[in-house]
């Protein structure tokens with residue numbers, strides 16, 4: 001038997017698509033929280049307060065707004081749980097993450113026979129996947145055409161596709177859902193806490209899911225925010241769903257929402273929530289709301305532009321339009337060396353990412369890096385890595401221009 005020494009993990013610069021560097025205040029709440037069980041009154045009060053702050057973060061009056069313990073996929077599993085075998089679904093895929101959403105949906109909509117035919121990658125007849133090429137956004141026209149043709153019960157799309165850094169047309173998706181009577185489900189993992197939007201402005205979307213590690217910045221594994229309209233919950237109440245732990249109605253009990261939908265009901269045990277996680281999540285929401293959604297969104301746009309201009313000046317071609325992330329092709333001379341570049345950076349604890357599906361591109365993120373010093377550090381480290389691989393540009397000039405940008 002081996003008992004290993006304590007696990008030491010270094011402080012790195014997490015400059016990828018996510019996770020973002022967790023705020024020290026969130027970590028402090030996590031480790032300064034006392035031992036308390038999952039029915040202790042302050043833990044439950046914290047969950048109720050977090051639920052209320054989450055409604056403000058989402059911009060919603062939906063009663064069924066709460067956190068699902070775990071990562072983004074945990075929230076999405078809860079969000080997709082109302083999809084039952086044989087249900088007709090159209091899902092839009094334009095990159096890695098919406099691709100996995102599509103897989104999740106196919107697993108849920110597959111009949112037993114369809115699942116058994118290909119358990120890890122089922123292809124149910126009732127699900128249509130609309131593929132949009134990497135690097136392009138899902139447009140309202142694409143959604144309109146597909147929903148008009150297939151008339152599905154459910155429509156699924158990622159708001160911001162983090163794999164390629166593309167913003168998809170939420171308004172167009174919403175309008176097509178309303179027009180064709182489809183129940184919209186949105187993966188808002190990358191947009192909540194970065195972009196400024198009220199989900200209640202999109203009545204065609206009945207179910208939303210996000211994650212703890214990106215815009216909400218509460219990685220010490222906490223909660224994936226979800227929100228369901230009453231219509232979505234009514235469907236679950238009538239039809240049921242095949243999960244205990246991610247059951248939207250049952251899970252909401254611990255957040256003070258009774259099975260008949262009364263907010264402010266006494267909390268009912270669903271699972272053993274962690275006082276540490278509740279306190280950390282609560283603090284992350286306080287930080288988000290104090291910063292202000294609109295201000296935060298403007299800060300992301302401003303800092304993304306700074307990074308974008310700098311990498312363009314290094315000869316890269318930026319193909320993304322998200323404001324938390326720059327996805328780019330290297331200049332011709334370095335094309336094909338993307339993975340090598342990323343590996344070199346990561347070895348120096350400068351943790352950027354390649355794309356996870358073809359084509360290979362470089363992804364540099366700025367989650368929780370909203371200040372001049374942090375952006376300058378990212379630009380400087382990326383410039384060093386590029387120069388080391390033989391790129392040809394004047395780093396001093398790039399840093400000077402960056403400084404001028406921040407000086408206004």
Ligand SMILES: *Cc1c(COP(=O)(O)O)cnc(C)c1O
Nearest residue numbers: 071072073097158162189190211
């Ligand atoms: C990151 C991401 C996910 C997965 O989130 P995890 O926290 O890794 O589970 C899903 N969808 C999108 C759009 C993402 O960006």
